[in-house]
Structure formats: structure tokens, C-alpha cells
Amino acid sequence: MLKIEKEKLPELFAKIAAGQExxxxxxxxxxxxxxxxxxxVQVDLxxxxxxxxxxxAFFPQSENLYTCKRExxxxxxxxxxxxxxxxxVFGMKACDVQGLKVLDQVFLSDPVDTFYAAxxxxxxxxxxxxxxxxxxxxxxxxxxDCAEPAADVAAWMAGEELFFKPLTEKGEALTKSxxxxxxxxxxxxxxxxxxxxxxxxxxxxxxxxxxxxxxGWNGDALTEKFDSPLWEELYKPCLACGxxxxxCPTCQCYDIKDYNTGHGVQRYRCWDSCMYSDFTMMAHGNxxxxxxxxxxxxxxxxxxxxxxxxxxxYSCVGCGRCVEKCPAALNIVKVIKSFQKQGGxx
Amino acid sequence: xxxxxxxxxxxxxxxxxxxxxxxxxxxxxxxSRLSYPADVKIIRVPCSCRVNPMFIxxxxxxxxxxxxxxxxxxxxxxxxxxxxxxxxRMTLLFSMLDYIxxxxxxxxxxWVSAAEGVKFSATMNEFVEKIRSLGxxxxxxxxxxxx
Amino acid sequence: MQELIKRAKELLAxxxxxxVLGWKAGDxxxxxxxxxxxxxTDFADFVxxxxxxxxxxxxxxxxxxxxxxxxxxxxPCDTYSFNQxxxxxxxxxxxxxxxxxxxxxxxxxxxxxxxxxKGIQSISGAELTDEAETLTVQxxxxxxxxAYKDAxxxxxxxCKGKEHKIYDELLLTSRDTTDADRxxxxxxxxxxxxEEKFAFxxxxxxxxxxxxxCRNVCPACSCRKCVFDSxxxxxxxxxxxxxxxxxxxxxxxxxxxxxxxxDCGECSRVCPQGIPLHLFNRKFIKDIDEFYGxxxxxxxxxxxxxxxxxxxxxxxxxxxxxxx
Numbered sequence: 001m002l003k004i005e006k007e008k009l010p011e012l013f014a015k016i017a018a019g020q021e022x023x024x025x026x027x028x029x030x031x032x033x034x035x036x037x038x039x040x041v042q043v044d045l046x047x048x049x050x051x052x053x054x055x056x057a058f059f060p061q062s063e064n065l066y067t068c069k070r071e072x073x074x075x076x077x078x079x080x081x082x083x084x085x086x087x088x089v090f091g092m093k094a095c096d097v098q099g100l101k102v103l104d105q106v107f108l109s110d111p112v113d114t115f116y117a118a119x120x121x122x123x124x125x126x127x128x129x130x131x132x133x134x135x136x137x138x139x140x141x142x143x144x145d146c147a148e149p150a151a152d153v154a155a156w157m158a159g160e161e162l163f164f165k166p167l168t169e170k171g172e173a174l175t176k177s178x179x180x181x182x183x184x185x186x187x188x189x190x191x192x193x194x195x196x197x198x199x200x201x202x203x204x205x206x207x208x209x210x211x212x213x214x215x216g217w218n219g220d221a222l223t224e225k226f227d228s229p230l231w232e233e234l235y236k237p238c239l240a241c242g243x244x245x246x247x248c249p250t251c252q253c254y255d256i257k258d259y260n261t262g263h264g265v266q267r268y269r270c271w272d273s274c275m276y277s278d279f280t281m282m283a284h285g286n287x288x289x290x291x292x293x294x295x296x297x298x299x300x301x302x303x304x305x306x307x308x309x310x311x312x313x314y315s316c317v318g319c320g321r322c323v324e325k326c327p328a329a330l331n332i333v334k335v336i337k338s339f340q341k342q343g344g345x346x
Numbered sequence: 347x348x349x350x351x352x353x354x355x356x357x358x359x360x361x362x363x364x365x366x367x368x369x370x371x372x373x374x375x376x377x378s379r380l381s382y383p384a385d386v387k388i389i390r391v392p393c394s395c396r397v398n399p400m401f402i403x404x405x406x407x408x409x410x411x412x413x414x415x416x417x418x419x420x421x422x423x424x425x426x427x428x429x430x431x432x433x434x435r436m437t438l439l440f441s442m443l444d445y446i447x448x449x450x451x452x453x454x455x456x457w458v459s460a461a462e463g464v465k466f467s468a469t470m471n472e473f474v475e476k477i478r479s480l481g482x483x484x485x486x487x488x489x490x491x492x493x
Numbered sequence: 494m495q496e497l498i499k500r501a502k503e504l505l506a507x508x509x510x511x512x513v514l515g516w517k518a519g520d521x522x523x524x525x526x527x528x529x530x531x532x533x534t535d536f537a538d539f540v541x542x543x544x545x546x547x548x549x550x551x552x553x554x555x556x557x558x559x560x561x562x563x564x565x566x567x568x569p570c571d572t573y574s575f576n577q578x579x580x581x582x583x584x585x586x587x588x589x590x591x592x593x594x595x596x597x598x599x600x601x602x603x604x605x606x607x608x609x610x611k612g613i614q615s616i617s618g619a620e621l622t623d624e625a626e627t628l629t630v631q632x633x634x635x636x637x638x639x640a641y642k643d644a645x646x647x648x649x650x651x652c653k654g655k656e657h658k659i660y661d662e663l664l665l666t667s668r669d670t671t672d673a674d675r676x677x678x679x680x681x682x683x684x685x686x687x688e689e690k691f692a693f694x695x696x697x698x699x700x701x702x703x704x705x706x707c708r709n710v711c712p713a714c715s716c717r718k719c720v721f722d723s724x725x726x727x728x729x730x731x732x733x734x735x736x737x738x739x740x741x742x743x744x745x746x747x748x749x750x751x752x753x754x755x756d757c758g759e760c761s762r763v764c765p766q767g768i769p770l771h772l773f774n775r776k777f778i779k780d781i782d783e784f785y786g787x788x789x790x791x792x793x794x795x796x797x798x799x800x801x802x803x804x805x806x807x808x809x810x811x812x813x814x815x816x817x
Contacts, residue, residue: 029696030607031766044554048611051766054704062703062732077612132634135521204610206633208520237527237552241706243765261491264406270732273704278722327706327763328547329524337520373767399719399748400741407737413653420805434785434808438751440813441780442744442773445683447691455810485691486736 002164002175002182003189009045009162012181013090019177021087023057027052034089038076042105043092045157053249054096057089058119059103061246062270065256068262071096078299082118088174090126094149095126095319099249102306102315106252124170127151130200136211138333144203144317147200154187158196163189199240209318209333213340219308226300230338235295237328242273244322244331245298252316253279274298298329357411358476359386361470362401363395366424367459368416374463382470386414394415395428399439402453406486412452412477415467416446419457429457449480494621494663497566497649498536498760500592504564505532510590511561514552516545522616523602524610527552541566541665543619544598546646548759550574550584551712557585565589568596569667570648573755573791574712579659580794581753583715593657595665597625598641599648600772603767605630605644621665641671648758649676658792675756677780679772687732694740700766701739703731707760707770712752713790720745752781752800755791 002272004012016022022037025044028249032047034054052061064077104120107113130137139146148154152171156163163185166175185193205209217225245251255272258265272279274297280287288294306315318334323331363369369390376381391397395416405413415436417429436455444450456469501513517528518540521661525540527547548571556563567575572593578584598618605628612633618641619628627645632636636655651674654666682690708714708721721742732738747770756778760770781788785807788799 004507028700029767031700033700033766041725051700124483132611135613135633176652177542202722203633207612208614236529237547239551239706239709241704241709241763243702243704243706243763246702246704247765257732261488263491266490268732274729276705276722276731277718281724325765327710329526331522334526357676381708387591388626397578403741403744407741427803430805430807431800434800435805436810437784437808437812438777438780439748442748442776444687444813445679445690445776446694446740446744447689449687450814453810479816486737486740 001185001191001193003161004164005183006157006160006162008181010039012118012178013043014039015086015178015181015304016090016174018138020085022090022301023054023087024090030180030220034091044142044217045128046073046131048130048132048137049093049319049323049324051321052247053099053319053321054089055103055249056091056265057087058123059107059116059252059254059334062268063115064265065269067264067266080115085119085120086170087126088124088126091128091155092149092151092259093319094123094127094146095137095317096249097125097149097154098139098142098317100125100146102250102313102317103252105310105313108305114202123242124153124174125151126153126155126164126174129154129156129196131157133207134201134320135208135209136323137204137207138212138318138320140204140207140210140318141212141214142314142316142318145201146204147197156193156196158192161189161192171219179262209282209320212333214303214336216339217303217307217314217336218303218312221304221306224298225304225339228339228342230342231296234330234335234338237290237330238275238291239278239328240275240291241327242271242292243325243327245273245275246271247321249317249321249323250302251321257280274301299332302332303336355478355481356384356434357387357474357482358392359383359412359470359474359477360405360410360411360414361386361388362391362394362397362413363458364424364439365390365392366427367418367422367457368466370396370460371416371458371462371466372463374460375467376463378463380463380467382467383474385474388472393425393428394432395435397432397436399435399444402439403486406452406483407488409483409487409491411456411480414454414456414469414475416456416458416469416472419459422459424449424466431445443486446486451476451480452486497541497592497594500662500664501530501536501539501564502764504590505530509562510564512556512559514556514563514565515550516540516547516566520614522619523605524561525691534553541621542593543597543621543625543641544602544757546573546601546762548710548712548757549579550757551710551715551759553589555576557588559582559588562588564592565590565614566594567657567660567790568594568599569597569655569657570755572660573653573736573789574757576659576794577753577755577791578712578715579688580791580798581715585635588740591660591662593663595621595663595667596655596670597668598645598652598670599622600628600641600644601646601762604646605639607644607789608637608639609782610639610677614804625668642670645670645724646758646762647769648756648761653789669804676775679779680776682772697768698739698743700768701733701743702766703733703739703742704765706763706765707768708746710759710763711750712757713753713755714746720749743770743773745746747777750774750779752788753790754778755789762768766776785813798815 107116130146607694651732
């Protein structure tokens with residue numbers, strides 16, 4: 001294990017950024033989101049959660065697929081280049097890393113999404129342990145240990161130092177390029193990290209959602225859950241906005257559209273939300289005609305359909321962003337608890 | 347921006363003209379052999395109040411450097427009151443554009459009657475000059491529309 | 494809060510209303526959700542406290558389509574929205590039994606968190622019966638306190654007043670929370686250079702994730718189909734291309750509610766990225782006041798709306814470039 005003093009972090013970022021693109025949590029007008037590093041930006045590693053999850057770095061909200069250009073009578077098609085240089089995402093949390101594994105199931109299984117695959121191949125992830133978990137977190141429910149993030153490099157903030165531990169080849173290579181800045185952590189360092197881990201885990205035990213039970217939520221629960229009258233009640237405050245889907249680290253739906261540039265067409269894809277009335281709109285109309293159905297889809301997908309198709313893996317990682325951000329204070333925890341309550345009353 | 351580039355810069359101007367007055371005014375300018383720059387592309391609309399704020403923003407998005415709306419003089423609207431509504435809407439929209447930092451003067455409303463061919467040509471010449479001095483519209487254009 | 498429950502139960506019992514629209518406590522101390530209560534549901538989780546910021550007028554659009562009368566609890570600012578919806582025939586007066594509830598200013602959990610208070614377990618001091626001076630927050634990291642005022646939503650600092658504009662009866666007392674000028678920030682921005690203005694809005698709108706929360710929560714945005722949801726419309730609603738799409742969306746969103754926006758502040762409250770969206774709406778309100786005379790949407794159901802009326806002497810659009 002290696003370490004670096006917190007005050008030397010700008011140097012570390014500069015050195016990483018000298019070799020490749022570096023994305024990390026940045027405060028812009030009061031909100032923390034992952035963005036590219038430069039000397040001007042205000043890096044914020046203390047805010048626990050970025051508003052948008054860092055899935056953006058691998059699956060951007062909007063990205064071009066190809067461009068058609070017209071010059072006279074000639075039409076040319078230029079495919080967008082795939083990512084071909086390495087980049088570093090610094091400061092992802094354990095839940096965000098698990099979120100990528102969910103996306104991998106979708107985008108890396110046949111047919112492989114080449115844009116995503118290229119980014120995954122070239123992305124080096126430095127994951128940071130969650131220094132002070134908050135009441136909206138429930139990653140423990142999904143078996144995630146936020147004290148021990150598993151990515152290319154695992155990092156911990158303890159005291160005045162940041163500890164750095166490469167876990168994969170990519171991580172080793174990055175660490176090597178940072179020689180001189182990182183110094184061996186030594187016995188005392190190992191000790192400090194162990195203490196930090198213990199402190200994190202102690203807090204996690206006390207979090208209100210940590211003992212949430214997922215009993216009954218699995219791939220087999222399909223018809224029973226789908227037909228439940230509870231959905232009619234639960235969806236009512238939903239405003240049909242896309243906040244929950246757009247801050248979510250595992251939501252992967254997108255739409256493909258053409259943009260008329262006046263001298264050609266750009267085909268691009270952008271995140272879409274199952275909460276929207278025009279989601280998967282087809283010639284005959286929409287296959288989910290009410291907001292209740294759209295609301296149900298989101299949670300059924302995360303807790304029933306996805307595990308049914310992916311060996312029991314839920315497509316929720318308990319990051320709690322929807323808990324924080326929903327304008328109507330709805331969220332996946334309320335859904336899970338409502339079903340539990342109903343079960344208990346029976 | 348240097349003077350040189352200013353001279354070679356040909357702005358794209360969109361002019362929304364109402365069918366009953368301003369479009370006829372443009373016609374008169376033409377038949378009277380009054381000249382105005384070819385940079386002005388006229389779009390005929392039934393009434394100045396047909397122009398919704400989205401039209402103006404869309405013109406900018408797709409690469410216009412200036413947008414001008416011409417309609418009947420207040421009181422002369424073919425539909426009696428259309429231009430009064432347009433006047434309020436455009437006042438608010440222009441003020442909003444100014445507020446978000448779009449250079450003043452890229453948008454304009456002018457009342458031109460069917461008899462005012464001279465005014466039409468003079469207005470267009472003046473407006474093109476103004477936009478030329480402001481240069482390219484960078485703040486409201488869509489990056490994707492630039493080739 | 495007990496008064497509200499008592500009155501709701503009475504009105505349900507005597508058949509005046511068939512359902513109650515209020516707030517249900519969440520599983521965290523600060524996330525109550527808008528909810529319906531019926532005769533046979535118990536009111537155990539009914540709640541009305543400082544975190545009940547949601548404007549229930551919006552939900553009355555749907556409730557007006559339901560069978561029977563709905564009892565709705567409206568805060569003073571919400572009644573402006575209700576009036577405006579009434580004016581636009583989007584809600585039905587006879588479908589609503591309005592209890593105007595007192596308000597001591599609503600709280601913004603984001604502001605509390607921005608003060609460094611996290612790991613929240615419980616919050617006291619947010620009830621209507623409290624003095625609303627100090628909030629005491631129990632957290633996993635110890636007890637924290639903060640001034641009620643520092644945790645208040647922006648909109649409450651520029652409150653239009655605690656007088657209900659429409660109601661059937663009133664319950665609970667309010668406290669005046671106005672301590673700032675509503676248009677100060679707009680005026681400050683107006684005074685900047687075009688470059689500074691542009692940089693400011695570019696930075697703010699650059700955060701937009703196109704979630705549409707601002708639009709969907711807005712009581713004035715009640716179109717059955719939004720122009721930004723139309724697939725016949727060439728500009729996508731979902732891309733967040735940093736150059737133009739968000740600007741177009743936010744200008745048009747604000748324009749479509751200009752003269753109808755009551756400045757209820759819901760858009761800014763719900764924005765997940767903390768964009769001060771009220772600055773757009775307030776700019777239109779300020780301009781309308783200056784150009785066409787003071788107007789407060791939702792104050793008077795019968796007043797002429799500024800964008801559907803005119804005078805012969807209205808200012809010309811050129812006023813924008815000539816005023817200092």
C-alpha cells in the first residue's frame with residue numbers, strides 16, 4: 001500500500017492528467033458531479049455522492065454514433081471514433097463500481113455495445129472508500145462493502161493522508177506512472193486504513209436502511225408482484241420526471257435520435273427514462289399507457305426482471321441517489337418497504 | 347476580431363414578415379429596385395403574432411446571426427390585434443435573451459407597411475450592418491450545426 | 494397537525510369530501526410525500542411540518558377528474574397556484590374543499606446538508622407548533638443544530654405573504670418569513686456585462702440533466718402534451734448537448750408560463766442539480782411588472798393576464814436595447 005498527503009493531491013491529479021484524461025468529482029455552482037480535471041476546477045472528494053453517478057464516464061448522457069454529411073450530391077458517413085486512449089476515473093464509490101458491473105451485464109453481453117466496451121477497456125478506476133456514509137445509503141443490502149471498494153485501485157482517506165492500493169494490472173500501471181509522488185504507507189499506514197475501514201463499517205451497521213430485507217424480491221416473484229394492487233397506490237405522487245433514472249448508476253435505457261444540422265444528420269444516443277410518456281414509443285403508440293405502468297416497470301426491472309435474467313443480480317446498488325433527489329420523495333426503499341408491510345398484514 | 351474578418355463576414359439573417367404588410371413591403375422594395383443585402387432570408391408568416399418564441403430560438407440554433415420580425419404597424423393588423431400580442435411577446439423574449447447574455451441587437455422588431463418599400467430596404471441594410479458589427483452568433487448557435 | 498387530522502376525519506365522516514390530499518410521513522425525517530387519505534385509511538402517518546414543501550395544487554388537476562370532492566391542504570403560496578389553475582379551467586372549484594394551512598417557512602434538506610449536517614437520524618423543531626427558530630438534528634455523527642432560517646427554501650425568504658387567496662376554512666397560524674427582496678438577484682444579474690451574464694447561465698444550465706422535474710412539478714405546466722415531449726418536434730427533449738438544448742428548453746419553459754407563473758418556487762426546490770430556475774420566471778415577472786404594470790398571477794381570478802391582453806401604448810421591443 002502507498003500513500004500521499006492530502007495537500008499534495010493537486011500534484012497527483014496534475015501528474016495523472018499529464019498522461020491521460022482524468023475524471024473526478026468536481027464542484028460546479030454548488031453541485032458535485034464527475035468532470036474532467038484541469039487546474040481551474042474545484043475538486044471535491046469529501047461530498048459523499050455526486051449528483052449524477054459516474055456512469056457518465058462510460059455511458060455518457062449524450063453521445064454521437066455517426067455523422068452523415070452532404071456536400072453537393074455526395075453523401076458521406078463518418079462513424080464516431082471509439083475511445084482508444086486510456087483515462088482515469090478517480091473517486092468512484094463501491095456502489096458506483098458495482099453499478100458498472102450491472103451495466104456490463106447489459107452492454108458487454110452479445111451483441112456487445114462497442115462504444116461502452118471501448119470505454120470500459122480504456123478506463124482505469126480509482127475507487128474511494130466512503131469516509132462517512134449517510135442515512136440514504138443502503139449498499140450493504142446488496143452485499144457491497146463500501147469500506148473495501150474493489151476496482152483497479154482502491155483508496156482510503158484517513159487523517160491527513162490518502163492511501164492507495166493497486167488491485168489490478170491497470171491499477172499497477174497507473175501506480176507505476178505516479179512513482180515519486182506516492183510513498184510506501186508502512187505499518188502505520190496499514191493500521192490507519194484498518195481503523196478507517198472499521199469506522200466505516202461501524203457506521204454502516206447503524207444506517208437506517210442497512211437492514212432492509214429483500215425477501216420476496218427475485219426473478220420468481222414476477223406475476224405476484226406485477227399484479228399487486230399496491231402499485232396503484234404507490235405511483236400516485238410520481239410526477240413522471242426522469243430524476244431517478246438520470247441520477248441512477250444502473251439505469252441503462254437510451255434513445256437513438258437524429259439531429260438535423262442543416263448540412264447533414266448526426267445520429268446520437270442519449271439516456272432515456274422509463275418514466276417518460278414517449279419511452280419506447282412505436283408506430284402503434286406506447287406499450288405502457290399509464291404512469292402506474294411506467295412506475296411499476298422501473299421497480300420491477302430493478303428488483304425482478306433483472307435478477308431473473310442475470311443470475312439473481314439486482315440492478316440496484318443502494319447508492320441512495322433516488323432517495324435524495326426524487327421531487328416527490330418516492331424511491332425504491334419505500335417500494336420495498338410497502339410490499340413488506342403488506343406481506344406482514346396478511 | 348480584426349477589421350479584415352469583419353469585412354468578409356457575411357451574416358445569416360432571418361426575417362419573419364407578415365403576409366399582409368411587411369411581405370408586401372419587401373415586394374415593393376423589390377419592384378422599386380431598392381437594394382438590400384442577399385444575406386436576409388425572408389420567411390412569410392400569416393401574422394407577426396404567428397411567430398412563437400421557439401421560431402426565433404430555432405433560427406439562432408440552426409445558425410442565424412440575427413433575426414428580425416416585421417409586421418403591420420400597430421393598429422393596422424389584418425386580424426385587428428395580432429401585432430399587439432406579438433409586441434408584448436417579443437418584448438419579453440428579447441429582454442430574456444439580453445438577460446442570459448445574448449448581445450443586444452441580434453433581434454429586432456420593425457413595423458413595415460405594404461407601402462413602405464423604402465423603409466423595408468433601409469431597415470434591412472441597417473440591420474445587416476448591425477449584425478456585421480456584432481459578428482457571428484456564438485452564444486445561441488448549436489455546436490452541431492457548425493460544419 | 495392533530496387539528497388537521499381531526500378536521501379531515503370530520504369532513505370525511507359527514508360526507509363533505511370523499512378523500513383527503515395531504516402529506517404522508519416518509520421513512521426519513523425529511524421526506525414526506527404527497528398522498529391521498531380515504532375514510533377507511535388511518536391517519537397515523539399523516540404529517541404536516543416544515544418539510545411539506547410540495548405544492549398540492551398540481552395534484553388537484555388529477556383530483557379534479559376524480560369522482561367526488563377532495564379535501565386539500567394548501568399553504569398560502571399554494572393558493573395562488575390553485576387560483577391560477579382555476580382561471581385556466583384546469584381544476585374545478587366544486588371538486589375541492591380547501592383548508593388553508595399556516596406556514597412558518599418550508600425547509601430545504603439540501604441546505605441543511607450543505608451546512609455539513611449528514612447521517613441524519615431525526616430532526617426536531619420543524620413542526621408547526623414549534624417556534625421555528627432552531628432545528629436540532631440528531632445524526633450518526635452527533636447532535637447538530639442550525640437556525641431554522643438558514644435551512645429555509647429560497648422562496649420562503651421572499652414570501653409573497655401568509656394570506657390565503659382562496660379557501661373554505663383556515664387552520665394553524667403562520668409566521669412571516671420574508672427577509673429579502675424578491676427581485677434582488679434578478680437585478681444583480683441584469684447589471685452584469687453580457688459576457689458575465691452568459692458565463693453565469695452557461696455554468697448553471699450546464700448542470701441540467703434534462704430530467705424535466707422542473708416542468709412536471711410546475712402547476713402552470715399543465716398541458717396534456719408538452720411541446721418538448723412531441724416526437725414530431727425536431728429538437729430532442731433528452732439530449733444534454735452543452736451548447737443549446739438546455740437553453741432553449743429553459744427559456745421556452747419559462748416563456749410558456751410567463752404571466753401565469755405565481756412564483757411558487759417548486760421548480761427550484763425540485764431541481765436535482767440546484768439550478769436557480771426561479772431566476773428565469775422572476776425575470777419575466779419583473780419585466781411584466783415594469784412594462785405592463787404590477788401583476789401577480791393567481792391573486793385575482795378575474796384579472797386580465799399580461800400576455801393575453803395589450804394596450805395601444807405598450808412599449809416597443811426596442812426598449813430592451815435602449816434602457817440602461
